Amino acid sequence: LNHRFPLFASGSLKSSGPIGAGLVQASRSLQTSSQSLAPVPPLPEYGGKVRHGLIPEEFFQLLYPKTGVTGPYMLGTGLLVYLLSKEIYIINHETIAAITIGTIIVYGVKKFGPSVAAFADKLNEDKMAKAQEAKDVAMSSLTQAIENEKKEQWRVEGRAMLFDAKRNNVAMLLETNYRERLHMVTNEVKRRLDYQIALQHLNRRMQQEHMINWVEKNVIGSITPQQRVIHKCFSDHLSND
Amino acid sequence: MAGRRAALKAIDWLAFAERVPPNQRGMFNALKTRTDAISAKLASLPETPAAIDWSYYRSAVAKAGMVDEFEKKFKALQIPEPVDTQTSNINAQEAEANKSAVAYIEASKARVATYEQELEKFKNMIPFDQMTIDDLNEAFPETKLDKVKYPYWPHKPIANL
Numbered sequence: 001l002n003h004r005f006p007l008f009a010s011g012s013l014k015s016s017g018p019i020g021a022g023l024v025q026a027s028r029s030l031q032t033s034s035q036s037l038a039p040v041p042p043l044p045e046y047g048g049k050v051r052h053g054l055i056p057e058e059f060f061q062l063l064y065p066k067t068g069v070t071g072p073y074m075l076g077t078g079l080l081v082y083l084l085s086k087e088i089y090i091i092n093h094e095t096i097a098a099i100t101i102g103t104i105i106v107y108g109v110k111k112f113g114p115s116v117a118a119f120a121d122k123l124n125e126d127k128m129a130k131a132q133e134a135k136d137v138a139m140s141s142l143t144q145a146i147e148n149e150k151k152e153q154w155r156v157e158g159r160a161m162l163f164d165a166k167r168n169n170v171a172m173l174l175e176t177n178y179r180e181r182l183h184m185v186t187n188e189v190k191r192r193l194d195y196q197i198a199l200q201h202l203n204r205r206m207q208q209e210h211m212i213n214w215v216e217k218n219v220i221g222s223i224t225p226q227q228r229v230i231h232k233c234f235s236d237h238l239s240n241d
Numbered sequence: 242m243a244g245r246r247a248a249l250k251a252i253d254w255l256a257f258a259e260r261v262p263p264n265q266r267g268m269f270n271a272l273k274t275r276t277d278a279i280s281a282k283l284a285s286l287p288e289t290p291a292a293i294d295w296s297y298y299r300s301a302v303a304k305a306g307m308v309d310e311f312e313k314k315f316k317a318l319q320i321p322e323p324v325d326t327q328t329s330n331i332n333a334q335e336a337e338a339n340k341s342a343v344a345y346i347e348a349s350k351a352r353v354a355t356y357e358q359e360l361e362k363f364k365n366m367i368p369f370d371q372m373t374i375d376d377l378n379e380a381f382p383e384t385k386l387d388k389v390k391y392p393y394w395p396h397k398p399i400a401n402l
Contacts, residue, residue, distance in 0.1 A: 042371040128369045131377075135363060142360045149353045156342045158260030163335040164250045165257070165276060170327045171249055172279045177323040179286045186290035189315055193298050193308070200303050 053106075 049057040055072070063071045083089040223231075254273065261269045293315070299308045366380055378385040386396035395402065 131369050135366070135369075139360060139363045142356050142363070146353055146356045146360070149349045149356070152262075153346055153349055155260045155262055156346060158257065159338050159342055160335075161252060161257045161260070162272075163331055163338070165252050165272060166331045166334075167328060168249050168252065169276055169279055170325065170331065172283045174323050174325055176279070176283045176286060178320070179283075179288065181320050181323075183286070183290045185315075185318065185320060186293060189311060190293060193293075193302065193311065196302050196304065196307065197298070200301075 051057060051060060060072050063075070067074070084091070258269065295308065295312050298311075302308050362380075367376065369377075372380070388396055391397055
């Protein structure tokens, strides 16, 4: 069980001072179910206020309406004087020891108390800062992880584009192939026809050349020796001039 | 020529490139270069070949009837379309990819759910300065001291202090 015992509950001023605190304590210890106080209110950071380190403030507030500010002090002084004079409390060696040790203790606490408290608080602060940092890192990494997962999901959605690209490639290849076939057919037919035409031209040319050669040969062969002599005389005659 | 001009789907390469994860960028670049090469080749071929001038050939070629025969056969010629062997493969691949993608998305969503659950737990935690040690042990079970295994203070191996 997790008992939370604020020593002097600062909120419960309805019941009278110290006795009231005890009652609150008792009632709290009987609450065993953990559901009634959820969410649990945070613990009070400071205990109830006390005056002179001993007497709770509620006592002074209690006596204020009847006796004013000095009332509790007069009560205290009267009590002390009564105890001393009637020798209900006897002064002995222990009294001197108590007074000196008390003085030293009070002086020590008053002087070094705050710095020791600050040191202890700093230890706690460091622990909490480390824990807080760990928590922050964890939270940020979680959000980052969630973002990454969402991004990956978005990426996956684009998978259709890959297959579209592939199908496009296939279609383009088929189209290219088909066009190549068309072109090939046309070119082949053209080549065949051009070959026929070239063949014809070649034939004609060969016939022409052959005929020319034949005519030439015949003409030259038919020049008789007479004509040759005349031709030679003409050429000599012309060259002599 | 029914299935000849299967319409090419316009692909937004920029959007595609965005969706590619960094570890598959090499494959994507290879695909893009291949596609560019193929489309360049396609663009370089004219759609129909140059028409054959039959009247010129009819007048030029001496052999009677040859040109007419050629012309008749040429016009009657049906060029077979190339057979498409890969599209069914691609469709099968796509179906498989869809299946695995669905499975991946399911797993991813489960992961996101766990992450969000943990995030909620962190968000709903009380601040550290209002916690007691018991609260801390509830929130982070790994901080709980095992008093059975290590019955003596500090309840954990000295090395872990």
